[in-house]
Amino acid sequence: MEFTVQQIADLLQGKVEGDNLVKVSTLAKIEEATSGALAFLSNLKYESYLYTTGASAVIVSDTLELKKPVSATLIRVGDPYSGFSTLLAYYQQAVLASKTGVEEPCFLGAGSTIGQNHYRGAFSYIGQNCQIGENVRIYPQAYIGDNVKIGDNTTIFAGAKLYANTVVGSNCTIHAGVVLGSDGFGFAPQPDGSYKAVPQIGNVVLEDNVNIGANTTIDCATMGSTIIRKGTKIDNLVQIAHNVEVGQHTVIASQTGISGSAKIGNNCVIAGQVGIVGHINIADKTTIGAQSGVSKSVKETGTIIQGSPAFDYKQNLKAITVFRKLPDLQRVLDELKERK
């Protein structure tokens, strides 16, 4: 894809300063950009790069006063960062949308339907009786088990695996290697010390606008559904166990694990490598610091916790400060004991 600077300026309702026929084909940071790239300058901390950049064009503010000559063509707009973000979104959308049609061989089971304008990559597998919406992209080697439902405009990247009966909403993104609907980890101890699997016959439900990062795993419910509510974003290598419910617009960073039947509220922020035990409730707008171990319910909205086990993050910070001085504390204490 190649555009003239004038085309970009028209799109952003901006004004060209310099050669309006210069062509750009990619987007880059101003400090890394080379010929053919379009960059932007928003934070004036980076202004010096404007005079040295290799970019063919740079989006700058209406109000910027140049201090030196600039070789790049300028596009002046009200808010350069916002303008550039708009272009980024167009760019990514254009790349995704360029995938349409069906690559052979791929597998479509009996009774399954898929809406118009879709992409099915080679070696993708769709089982029986699936209902798949419009503008859905199913990349190569993705696996969609029987009876799965997928809403419009959802993208399933290469090699993601959706077990039978999974439900995925509209405008979702499922990254490569994700597993949705594997058996919950339920095993009943037997008198002889062995374990017997508890059958897991539920499913996984993702509501609309959910993102799931690469190689994340979400187990099906024992019965009923493991649910991720609308707008929630989950990073890579996260584990969500059976019968968990995660609320709306919650963000969960990489390598966090949530144990069975925990209920996470709306608008929570959970950092990386957090562990949450089973059967507890986390209130709305809870923030949980990285590597925390959450062992009991959080009842108050807006709580911030950290630590393993986690408690109030300010108290935790203070305790950690003293922890580092523990050898000193002990020495002082030993001296005091010796005092008469």
Next chain:
Amino acid sequence: MEFTVQQIADLLQGKVEGDNLVKVSTLAKIEEATSGALAFLSNLKYESYLYTTGASAVIVSDTLELKKPVSATLIRVGDPYSGFSTLLAYYQQAVLASKTGVEEPCFLGAGSTIGQNHYRGAFSYIGQNCQIGENVRIYPQAYIGDNVKIGDNTTIFAGAKLYANTVVGSNCTIHAGVVLGSDGFGFAPQPDGSYKAVPQIGNVVLEDNVNIGANTTIDCATMGSTIIRKGTKIDNLVQIAHNVEVGQHTVIASQTGISGSAKIGNNCVIAGQVGIVGHINIADKTTIGAQSGVSKSVKETGTIIQGSPAFDYKQNLKAITVFRKLPDLQRVLDELKERK
């Protein structure tokens, strides 16, 4: 699959109360069940749901005395929970068993054999000289390298990857995205600061009745075998390094990592996000709390440890209690120092 309540009652040797021709096609929790579903009531804490449930039928105890009218047909049995569990197991088994035959295209290498009544999904790959038992289900996009052996009644879900020379016993379940037999992480430092890979020519051996959760990785041994003994259950996203041995009937929860050459005993319970260093031994029946870091061998059977680094869990709990009050301790100590 659809059954009359009478058929279910006959299976469970129970007695029907109400319309014995009502049909059910799924299983559900009593509080979530809708028409067509069969539920159960075991814990009387939930008795109120019996009078409001949408279930078409409910399994209840022989001895239950109704307090109000019930619209669902009842199936009375000695132990409702056990009866329902029996049905769950039948249900899951029926779903699995419904997969038989060979979907094309799939790949079967020269010299490989596979027993009767198997399922091979589309795009599944079986290398050369594999020996695969009866009633084995190999889901789409699973990869079975050369010289792999798999016992009877084992299920390999979609996209699981078994490197060459892996051995899997009977009645095992390998979930989607699992990797068995990838190279152990062995690199010898060179004088120039670079690393040279230590060749990893061993394999992975799973004995009978082993379950491996989604996206878990088990590396091959440098030489010999990384071994998971019979009946052991491993959750999602677990890492088992080269030359590890895990004993029988041990349970390992999600995101735990076991480093090279560690030996884990029988009947251990290892919670989530635990780390175990290499070359140590963990005694039988050891319990390790979540997020623990185990840095030395556990010698006594039945030990319970927690913490990072892990030690006696009761001592750890007490230490944590004081940890949270450390700022107070320091203040008191500072005051005492000032005393004359």
Next chain:
Amino acid sequence: MEFTVQQIADLLQGKVEGDNLVKVSTLAKIEEATSGALAFLSNLKYESYLYTTGASAVIVSDTLELKKPVSATLIRVGDPYSGFSTLLAYYQQAVLASKTGVEEPCFLGAGSTIGQNHYRGAFSYIGQNCQIGENVRIYPQAYIGDNVKIGDNTTIFAGAKLYANTVVGSNCTIHAGVVLGSDGFGFAPQPDGSYKAVPQIGNVVLEDNVNIGANTTIDCATMGSTIIRKGTKIDNLVQIAHNVEVGQHTVIASQTGISGSAKIGNNCVIAGQVGIVGHINIADKTTIGAQSGVSKSVKETGTIIQGSPAFDYKQNLKAITVFRKLPDLQRVLDELKERK
């Protein structure tokens, strides 16, 4: 593959003691070896096994004096460990090299080129406009998106997923289930509490001699590249976020996570389950202990840290020693307070 002991001895420039026509077909540890296997004895702690081993042949030192009769044929060399390592490397290389040619069906997109002597397994997918070097092995069900570049002698194991625009150097090994180039976890909070995805249009670049372990995920940069420099070795289930740079010859153990835009130096050693926050710099030759949480930059070369949050590892060890005795400290402190 089968060799006579004489052939092995010639390769290692060693001297045969015993039957030089005995054949060996595999390599094993001296304590586990059975007939047909070649073992070695380097550490004399294991000398007793020499007299009882089932190995057909054993590599021993030139200078070893036998204390008892030995049934295995001996190969005497200057350094038995080094000799055995040489054979291991030959063995692994031979196994890999035995894979050549193209298994059908596999997918090769328009405009893509691949060098001679390659292997493409069944159901492997190569998108459009890829440039792939010589002696490259692409195992079954691997996914190579559009515009990917791969250097010579690189191996991509089964089911690894390389998103569009990924660049992989020469002599790299990418294990099964790895995901390179998935979207970075960037979401801008909106006034209504929802999140909007920040477009991620960068890529992942691996330089030469990089190893990536099974099911590890490396996100693409928002713009520009997430970079792993030459010679770096990354274990299984590691998470590398967008715009991270990892230096040369750094080793990262399993289940570690590195957050966005962190810069890791050369020749660092990062143990398992470590978490590193975003936008910090880790100096060259830093060592980070297992389960550490690194929350700020490490400025001095050769620093060793541990703990969560991490600080000087010796100080951390001392603090932990006192931590375990905290209940005692508190008791002593309580007693002192009571003193008049």
